[in-house]
Amino acid sequence: MSRTTILETIQRTLIEILDNNSLKICEQTRADDVADWDSLNHVRLLISLEPTFNIRFEPEETTDVKNVGELIDLIQKKLR
Amino acid sequence: MFINKSHLKYSMMSQYSIIQEAVLRFWPEHASTLSKAQPTSAEKKLLQDEISGLILTLTGNDLERHVEGYRWMCRMVLEEEMVFRRTGRYRLASFAETDRLVYSDAALMSKYMDGLLLSQILWSNHLEMLDYYINDFLGTGTDVKSHLEVGPGHGLLLYLAGRVIAGQLTAWDISTTSIKHTRSALVALGASADIRLAQQNIFDDSSNAERFDSVVISEVLEHLEQPQAALLALKKRMSRGGRIFINAPVNSPAIDHIFLYRSPEELVDMVSASGFEIESVRFAPASGYTEARARKNCVSISCGVIAKCP
Numbered sequence: 001m002s003r004t005t006i007l008e009t010i011q012r013t014l015i016e017i018l019d020n021n022s023l024k025i026c027e028q029t030r031a032d033d034v035a036d037w038d039s040l041n042h043v044r045l046l047i048s049l050e051p052t053f054n055i056r057f058e059p060e061e062t063t064d065v066k067n068v069g070e071l072i073d074l075i076q077k078k079l080r
Numbered sequence: 081m082f083i084n085k086s087h088l089k090y091s092m093m094s095q096y097s098i099i100q101e102a103v104l105r106f107w108p109e110h111a112s113t114l115s116k117a118q119p120t121s122a123e124k125k126l127l128q129d130e131i132s133g134l135i136l137t138l139t140g141n142d143l144e145r146h147v148e149g150y151r152w153m154c155r156m157v158l159e160e161e162m163v164f165r166r167t168g169r170y171r172l173a174s175f176a177e178t179d180r181l182v183y184s185d186a187a188l189m190s191k192y193m194d195g196l197l198l199s200q201i202l203w204s205n206h207l208e209m210l211d212y213y214i215n216d217f218l219g220t221g222t223d224v225k226s227h228l229e230v231g232p233g234h235g236l237l238l239y240l241a242g243r244v245i246a247g248q249l250t251a252w253d254i255s256t257t258s259i260k261h262t263r264s265a266l267v268a269l270g271a272s273a274d275i276r277l278a279q280q281n282i283f284d285d286s287s288n289a290e291r292f293d294s295v296v297i298s299e300v301l302e303h304l305e306q307p308q309a310a311l312l313a314l315k316k317r318m319s320r321g322g323r324i325f326i327n328a329p330v331n332s333p334a335i336d337h338i339f340l341y342r343s344p345e346e347l348v349d350m351v352s353a354s355g356f357e358i359e360s361v362r363f364a365p366a367s368g369y370t371e372a373r374a375r376k377n378c379v380s381i382s383c384g385v386i387a388k389c390p
Contacts, residue, residue, distance in 0.1 A: 019373075032112055038368055039113065040379060043158055047165040059159040 001053075001079055003027070006072045013048045017041055027069030039063070053079060095132035096125075096201060099143070103202065106147045110154075116368035117204040127211055132201050134236060138265055139197070149194025150202065156192075160333035170337050175305050182336045183255065192336075193261060197234045205382040208364035209298070209327050212384045213237060216360060217296075217325040218244050226250070228292040230282055230314070231300040233258065235265030238296075242271050245294065252280035282313045293319040298327040301347075302337045311354035318389040323359065325386055326351060332380035343375070344383040356387035 007027065015023050018036050031037040037045075039062070046057045055078040065071045104111055119125050139146045163171045172178050182188060200206045218241060225247035232238045232251040242249055249272070253259050259277045266275060295314055301307035307328070314324065330341040341347045344363045352358060362384040365374035374381050 017377075036368070038116070039154075039158055040161060040366070043161045044165060044377070047162060050166075057162070059162060062158050062162065063155070 001076070003072050003076070006053075006075050007068065009052060010045070010049065010068060010071065013045055013052070017044050017048065025068050027072065028067055030067045049075070055079065095129045095136055098136060099132050099198065099201065102143050102147050103150065103198070106144065107151050110151075113367065114202060117202060117207075119204065119207060124207065124211060127214070128201050128207055131207070131210060131236070134239070134269060135197055135201060138234070138268055139194075140268070146194040146198050149191040150198040151195075152191045153195030153199065157334055160335060160337075164331070164333035170333050170340050171335070172338050173305075175303075175338065178303070178336050178338055186257070189257075193234065197236075200234070200236060204367040205329075205364040205380070208362065209382050209384050210236075210240075212362040212364075212386075213296075213298070213325055213327070214240060216362070217323065217386050220244060222246070224294040226290065226292045226319075227294040227296075228252065228317070229296040229298075230310075231258070231297065231303075232262045232277070233299070235262040235269065235271075237298055238262065238275065239266060239269045239271045241294075241296070242266075242275060247294075249275040250292070251275065251277050252282065253277075254279065254281050282310055282317070289317060291319040291322070292317055293322040295322065295324040298325065299329070301326065301328040302332065302339050302341065304339055307339050308350050308354055311351060311356070315355055315389055320389060322389045323386060324356060324389065325384070327382060327384045330381050330383055331374075331378045332382075341383070342378075344381055347383045348385055351385050351387050355390070357390050359386045359388055361385050 007025070011023065011025050014025065014034070014037070015021055018034070018041060020035070023034065025034070031042055043062055046062060050056055053075055055075065061074065065074055100114060103114065119128055136143070160171060172181070200210060224245045227241055227245050227247060227249045229238050229241065229251045231253055238249065238251050251262060253262070256279050259279060263277055295318055297310070297314065301310060304310055318324065326347070328341060328347050330344055330347065344361070348358060348361055363371055364382040364384070365371050366380045369379050371381065373379070
C-alpha cells in the first residue's frame with residue numbers, strides 16, 4: 001500500500017477523531033503540531049486504524065512514533 | 081477561607097512549580113499535557129498550590145520516585161485505554177482477579193500510589209474533585225460529630241476533613257498495608273493523632289454499630305464488583321440527615337477498575353436508587369476536554385455526588 005494512501009487514511013481518521021474538518025497533515029506533522037492530538041486521541045487513532053488496515057498495535061507503540069511519517073513506516077512494516 | 085493565602089503570597093516559588101519542574105525534568109514530552117491541565121481561576125490555582133504543598137510534605141526527599149510512579153501510571157492508563165477502545169470494557173471484571181494481579185503486587189501498588197498522589201494536582205479532573213470536596217462538602221464542617229472515610233488511600237481527603245471537622249474521624253480499609261500507608265501520611269502531615277484507622281469491610285454486620293453523619297467514598301466504587309451494595313451498606317451506617325461525598329470516574333480504564341460507569345448519570349442514578357437524596361453533582365472531564373467532548377468520545381469524567389441520607 002502506498003504511503004500516500006496510508007497518509008490519506010490517517011488524515012481522514014484524525015479528522016473524525018478530532019472533529020476538525022480543516023485538518024491537513026503531512027509526513028513531518030507531529031502530534032504536538034495539531035490541537036487536541038494528545039496521547040488519548042493518539043490511542044483512539046491507532047485503535048481506529050487497526051480494522052482499516054487489519055493490523056494490531058502493541059502498547060509500547062503508542063509512544064514510539066515521532067511524526068506521521070514514522071506512523072506510516074510502522075503501518076507499512078505491519079502490512080508486510 | 082480555607083486556603084492560607086498569606087503563606088502563599090510570600091513563597092519564592094510555587095509549590096506546584098516544584099512538582100511541575102520535577103515532572104518535566106524526567107518527562108519533558110509531558111509539557112503540553114500539563115499545560116492543558118492548568119486551572120484558569122485564581123481560586124483553583126491557589127488550591128492547586130496548597131495541595132501541592134501537602135503533596136511535597138508527603139513525598140519528602142522522594143519526589144523523583146513519585147514522578148517515576150506518575151509516569152508509569154500514565155502509561156498504564158494508556159495501555160488500558162487500548163483495551164477499552166478495542167473491547168468497550170475494562171480489562172478485569174472481578175475483585176479476586178484484581179487482587180491477584182494488582183493489589184497483591186507490592187512493587188506495582190507502591191508505584192501506583194505514588195503516581196496517584198501526584199495526579200491530584202497534575203490532572204485537572206482530580207483537582208476539580210478536591211475543590212468540590214473542600215468547598216461543597218466539607219464547608220465549615222461545624223455540625224459534623226462523626227466522619228467516616230472508606231478507602232482513605234493517600235490520606236489527603238482525611239487530613240483535609242480533620243482541618244475543619246471537630247468531631248471524631250474514622251477511616252476504614254480492607255487492606256492493612258493501605259491503612260499503614262494512610263497512617264504514615266497523616267503523621268507526616270501533622271494530622272490529629274486521634275483519627276481512628278481500622279481494617280474494616282463495609283459489608284460487615286452493622287446492626288449494633290455506630291452511625292456517621294458525614295461519609296466519604298472517593299475513587300472506590302469503580303474498584304468493586306457491586307458498588308450499589310456498598311452504597312446500601314454505607315447508608316445503613318449513616319445518621320438520618322447525614323451527608324455523603326461520592327467520587328467515581330466514568331469511562332476511565334485502569335488496571336484495577338472493574339466496574340464501568342458509562343455515563344455520569346449511571347452513577348447519579350445508582351446513588352438515588354440506593355435511597356439517597358441528591359444534593360448536588362459535579363462532573364470533571366479529563367484534562368483538555370470539555371464535558372461535551374468527553375461525553376461524545378467516551379473519555380474519562382470524574383463524577384462527584386453529594387447526597388443526603390433521608
